[in-house]
Amino acid sequence: MFKTARMALLAALFAGIAGPALAADLAEPPPVEPAPPPVVEAQPVDVGGWYIRGDIDYHWSRFGGGDYITYGAAPQIQGSFASGSLKGALSAGAGIGYQVNQYFRTDLTADWMGKSNFRGSTDGFCSGGTVACVSTDTSSYSALLLLANAYIDIGTWHGVTPYVGAGIGGAWVKWDTLHNSDLDGDFFHQGGKGWRFAYALMAGASYCLTDRVKLDVGYRYSHINGGKMFEYASDSNVGPGYDRGINVHEVRGGLRYQFGGQSDCAPPPEPYQPEPEPIYTK
Template identity: 80%
Template sequence: MFNTARRALFAALFAGVAGPVFAADMPEPVVEQAPPPVYEQPAPEYGGWYIRGDVDYHWSKFGGADYTTYNAGSPQFPGSFDTGSLKSAFSAGAGVGYQINQHFRTDLTADWLSSSSFQGSTSGFCNTPNPNTPCVSTDTSSYSALLLLANAYVDIGTWHGVTPYVGAGIGGAWVKWDTLHNSDADGDFYHNGGKGWRFAYALMAGASYCLTDRVKLDVGYRYSHINGGKMFDYASDSNVGPGYDRGISVNEVRGGLRYQFGKSDCAPPPEPYVPEPEPVYTK
């Protein structure tokens, strides 16, 4: 019994001495910190009002014209221009619009198409040198127009600050023809030019580029068509008129600036919020 108690005492003393030694040799557990959560900001909502100003260089295509010639022998003869062309010119415009979202916007624009010179020719009969002598006349004039359009655009996407787009517009044009000068073997004749409102539409494509967080450079092409209308009035000395053109097509190379009042996609997106890591306490 004494031997058993002594053995138990030795075992207890050995465990008390060896336990701390073994514990000191064992590696402490490593507590890894969890990565801090990253809170993603929702995608920014772009939109708001903007204003724009544009200049362009345009060339117009004359669609032809018809007129009436009155004669003592027969009441009237229908006639048409044999040739007709319009010179290129400049124009300027302004507008106000609203960016609905990142991919869709609308605006109202007004553009003044400066005077574009016209030259054409007609064929008929002159009294010089003899009555009913076939002759060709030369006709000159010019036209200008105020083009008002309601437009809608699709901004396809933005890459490195460049946003290509396509669009279409519908509206009207106030067209003014200057005095038509008709010259043939019988002399010079003058017709007052016609003027008035006409239906018009447009198709456009281009791209914008962010100059600042609010200002964009807009460069593009626009095709617009103006319906036909009165070109010139009746002139009693020539017994010719009135005349009506069949419409004018306008091709424009445009450049301008847009200023965004609302949230612009030119502004850099905000940095995602990363909270400070919480301290980890170990015993």
């Protein structure tokens, strides 16, 4: 009996000592690693499409000088204006363009430039060429300016996109009747008109009002080549006359509406997110 009890006690002691050791030797299952988060691929925004625009401005014109012909005892005498200045006026225009990408666009514009009043003077001789005198000359000009333009949009920050641009085209210029007044009386010359070469440089910024509409504010410098200013008048034996060109400084404001393609004012599309892969455990 005591022998049996001793054997049971030894067995219990062996089990208590060997059990933890055997359990430590058993291989533990590997931990289950969580799957890495899916890679979010940013989709490029393909900005581009057709747009229309409308603008108004106030412009200041600078008279580049003028020359005319006087017929007298000699076959002809070349004369020049002693002074000349032009007042400011309003303009309005419209155009259609295409946004090629986020940084480049082009458009065609037509602007009607309202009448700018002209006042100038000439030096000469009155009373049959015996008395020196100064005349006063008044007129006005208006123009239709047609330009093909290209712009670089520098970038967009908080809805604001600064830009620079240039344009080339032509201007149809119309001078009104020139009124010449001096000691000999008042003389009237029919105004000249015709097409001339023109170019422009501009800078400004646009602001997103909606996902399709932009407010555009900027400055434009335009140069219109010289051309006929007035015709010959037989009662004064003077004419024709030619201006040497007109420089125009404009402060412009308007709206652009993009009706095709992706606008850079629109929120970017949601990035593609692949479905997470399922995690399998044993």
